[in-house]
Amino acid sequence: MAKKPKVALARGKRKEAIARASVKSGKGRITINGRDWKVYFPDPHFQLYLQDILDIIGKKLNKVDITINVKGGGPVGQLQAVRTAIARGVVEYFGDESLEQQFDQYDKFVLTEDSRRVEPKKDRQKKARAKYQKSYR
16 A cells, blocks of 8 residues: 655635645645745735745755645735745644744744734624714714
């Protein structure tokens, strides 16, 4: 019976964006929704934001292929969700505690999800907190 290849699955969330990453042995390719990550995020600021995480991973990145499916939210939320999914997936794949500590030192929100969500609108109000003005008194 053939040995099953090792695959690590990870998830990252930010606001309404959800990214699911699968990390398996390969040649260092990173694809997001079937496209190269630099094509998916053409903005140089976005690329720098993601490149910081890839720099922390270092040479280990050349040993794995990362495939990410992301949906929902806007471009920034998707970028932050992808970033979390990559970091979690690589840590799980390699099982390296020092890598986890490096991510924590760089930014504690790389591995932990941001729990903040949009507050729902209340009944008989304009928005979540804004009240209608009174014209009397």
